[in-house]
Amino acid sequence: MHEEDQNEHEPIEMKLDRIARDVAYLAERQRRIEELVTEMGPVARLAMGAATEELATLEQKGWFRFGRAAVKVADKVVGGADEAALEAFVANVGQLVETTRVLTQPAMLDLFADAGAVVQNREQLEPVTAFGAMRSMSEPEVQRGLAVMFELLRHLGRAADTLKNRPAGARGVPGTVSSGRYARRVRTEAPAPAVPPRVAAAPEVPAGAVCKPTSPGPVATNVDGVGFTADGFLADPGQWTPALRDRMASEAGIELSDAHRALIDFARKDWQDTGSSPNIRRLSTGSGVSTRDIYGLFKKAPGKTVARLAGIPKPAGCI
Amino acid sequence: MSEARKVAIICSHGGLDEAYPALILANAARQSDIEAFVFFTFWGLDVITEAKVDHLHVNMAGNPTSPMPTMIAGLPGMESLAAAMMKRSMEELDLPDAREMLKMLEESGAELYACELAMKMFKRTKEDLVPQVRDVITAGDFYDLADGAQIIFT
Numbered sequence A: 001m002h003e004e005d006q007n008e009h010e011p012i013e014m015k016l017d018r019i020a021r022d023v024a025y026l027a028e029r030q031r032r033i034e035e036l037v038t039e040m041g042p043v044a045r046l047a048m049g050a051a052t053e054e055l056a057t058l059e060q061k062g063w064f065r066f067g068r069a070a071v072k073v074a075d076k077v078v079g080g081a082d083e084a085a086l087e088a089f090v091a092n093v094g095q096l097v098e099t100t101r102v103l104t105q106p107a108m109l110d111l112f113a114d115a116g117a118v119v120q121n122r123e124q125l126e127p128v129t130a131f132g133a134m135r136s137m138s139e140p141e142v143q144r145g146l147a148v149m150f151e152l153l154r155h156l157g158r159a160a161d162t163l164k165n166r167p168a169g170a171r172g173v174p175g176t177v178s179s180g181r182y183a184r185r186v187r188t189e190a191p192a193p194a195v196p197p198r199v200a201a202a203p204e205v206p207a208g209a210v211c212k213p214t215s216p217g218p219v220a221t222n223v224d225g226v227g228f229t230a231d232g233f234l235a236d237p238g239q240w241t242p243a244l245r246d247r248m249a250s251e252a253g254i255e256l257s258d259a260h261r262a263l264i265d266f267a268r269k270d271w272q273d274t275g276s277s278p279n280i281r282r283l284s285t286g287s288g289v290s291t292r293d294i295y296g297l298f299k300k301a302p303g304k305t306v307a308r309l310a311g312i313p314k315p316a317g318c319i
Numbered sequence B: 001m002s003e004a005r006k007v008a009i010i011c012s013h014g015g016l017d018e019a020y021p022a023l024i025l026a027n028a029a030r031q032s033d034i035e036a037f038v039f040f041t042f043w044g045l046d047v048i049t050e051a052k053v054d055h056l057h058v059n060m061a062g063n064p065t066s067p068m069p070t071m072i073a074g075l076p077g078m079e080s081l082a083a084a085m086m087k088r089s090m091e092e093l094d095l096p097d098a099r100e101m102l103k104m105l106e107e108s109g110a111e112l113y114a115c116e117l118a119m120k121m122f123k124r125t126k127e128d129l130v131p132q133v134r135d136v137i138t139a140g141d142f143y144d145l146a147d148g149a150q151i152i153f154t
Helices: A002-009 A012-061 A063-080 A083-103 A106-120 A130-137 A140-165 A182-187 A242-251 A258-274 A280-287 A291-297 A302-309 B016-031 B042-048 B078-092 B098-108 B116-122 B139-145
Strands: A221-223 A226-228 B006-011 B035-040 B111-115 B133-137 B150-153
Touching (some): A012 A063, A140 A242, A258 A280, A258 A291, A258 A302, A280 A291, A280 A302, A280 B098, A291 A302, A291 B098, A302 B016, B006 B016, B006 B042, B006 B139, B016 B035, B016 B042, B042 B111, B042 B116, B098 B111, B111 B116, B111 B139, B116 B133, B133 B139
Parallel strands (some): B006 B035, B035 B111, B111 B133
Antiparallel strands (some): A221 A226
16 A cells, blocks of 8 residues: 555656566576476486386286276176175175185195195096005095095085075074084084084984994985985984985975974984884874874885984884 | 785784784884785684784694693693783783784774684674774685785785
8 A cells, every 4th residue: 555655656767666676586586497497307307207117117017907907806896796795795704804814824725735736746646446445445544534524524514404494694603503403513613614624523422322223224325425324214313404304305205294293303302212213103102193193194104204204213123 | 116015914813922923014014115904814803803802812732832841831721821921021022912903003004804704604793893804805805905915824
């Protein structure tokens, strides 16, 4: 304000001086900027050159190609993950981390390396005949390996049964089984997500089976890891599950009602209590169902059929 | 097996130890899903006669394999004694008595028949028989029944 007032009365010369001073200042500033640019020029060019070189190297190495692919993958993953899947992933992240940790233990990595080496060197192995197999079975290492394999199969079978039986949407927790008589047994083992490092405890022996008059026969066929004798009875009664019963019943063309299941459960319990499979008479007197009704439920050979479906040995005796 | 097996058992003796082979064979057949017919004739009629089925006896006399010498076995009361001994061992084995066996057989689908000729000889009528007997038939009828079946004579 003050200056503007002054400007009106200022003589032209003084204005000109002032303008000259401003211009000189601006010129100085400009000169300085130009100096800076001149100095920075080569530096910037060097930097640009280095950056371009670096990018070119990266491209040569394939980083951009990989990056493009990675973006596509991420795109697919993101696009495919719906709410439920994401929630499940979040819920199971701990489990995933644990699984990864177990699988990358040095012992596991050694195992994988060994297995890989064996497969790679397979040409060096001699083909094994039946006799060779029998001879190999006497080696303790082979026996140990077989024990591990069978334990794996057992776990697989149990997992398959659990998967079939579990309610929709529920997730099985590794190391525990949600159904049946195995729930108690498996919980005593250490929870193992993928491959248990040690062999599990021996199967339960039912109380009262001190001397078993009826015992299962030798394994003739094997279906899904469950051994059956030649006439269709379970070789190992301990492998019985209700799911197996349902499957055997449907294969035999029998529709299971509550009455059927009650009889089968009674038969199994009786075998557990006394150690011998009940014959038709014991079935009838013990369960309270008349013989006529039992024959009505299981039309063909009820004594044998009930025993087979209950996973217990064939009833002995003539009566 | 393409079609169901059939077995036709003839029970011609009425002793406790003589009737059981027929009854047990029939029961075992039913347990193995084999059709079973039992034809009671002559002394076997006692097994299905209501008044006699609970009082079947065991006679050791004249039996070369019996532990009792014939002279002793023929004495009065020996028959009942032998029957009581046999019944006791049957109880130990949890074997059902004759009446219960007939009931089991009928409920499991075995068919029980009485011989018409024997009925006439012993002068019995169908009312005298246990309710599980299906019919009174002749030997010829029995052969019709047993068509395709394995015949077992006891």
